[in-house]
Amino acid sequence: MNHPLWHERRGHPFIRFARLQLIFALGEQRVYLKWIGKLMLPIEKGDTGLTGNYYLGLDEFEDMSFAIHLLRQDDIFIDVGSNLGSYSLLASGVAKANSFAIEPVPATYDRLIQNIGVNFLGNKISAQCLALSTPSNSSNGIKGTSNNQQIAEVLKT
Template identity: 40%
Template sequence: MVRWQFVSRLIAGPIALPFVEGTSLFAMRGMTGATGNWYCGLHEVREMAFVLHLLRAKDHFLDVGANVGSYTVLAGGAVGARVTAVEPIPETF
């Protein structure tokens, strides 16, 4: 946690944060959707565990309102499902 606070002040651009199953989330200071996963492992543990349990590699995951892409990376990277992600608000991503 201290490392993120320190590094996010030194680097202006996105920083790769390790996520699950060898994946990464790219985050900048203030992106709580991504940094929450860095602090907690799975920021929304019940919902994310449900995705990991239910989704299979042959499935197609549609992530509407993808925000920083936590569920996108979880579904595509950790599970291996095909993913379509849409985030209509550019400032969010």
């Protein structure tokens, strides 16, 4: 294991992996695990991004640590394709930036909203169930519905 956070304790992520797998094998559907600072990870079986963050601390170490160290309080962070919100949670929960989390998949968006709520970051993270595109991906951008809301048509200006 060459992850920078576990240089001195290389076995620790494997212990975390075994612990979480045992919890799920015993029938738990969701667990709330401490992450960084006061952030919590509400993890369900199959949440690969969140589980990676639990096992390793920062699953995408270089990118995530860059965001944490670059952003300052009240900066604006735009998280396109936010999935369950790992980057938005870090940007707003650790760096205290204001985040816009954009997730197009309705079920994933619902979980994103839950993750923001569990971490009491509703005042720092604005989430939208929205698909973004450029005109090159579609002659008129993307149109559709999600959660009975119209998905915005995004055109290059």
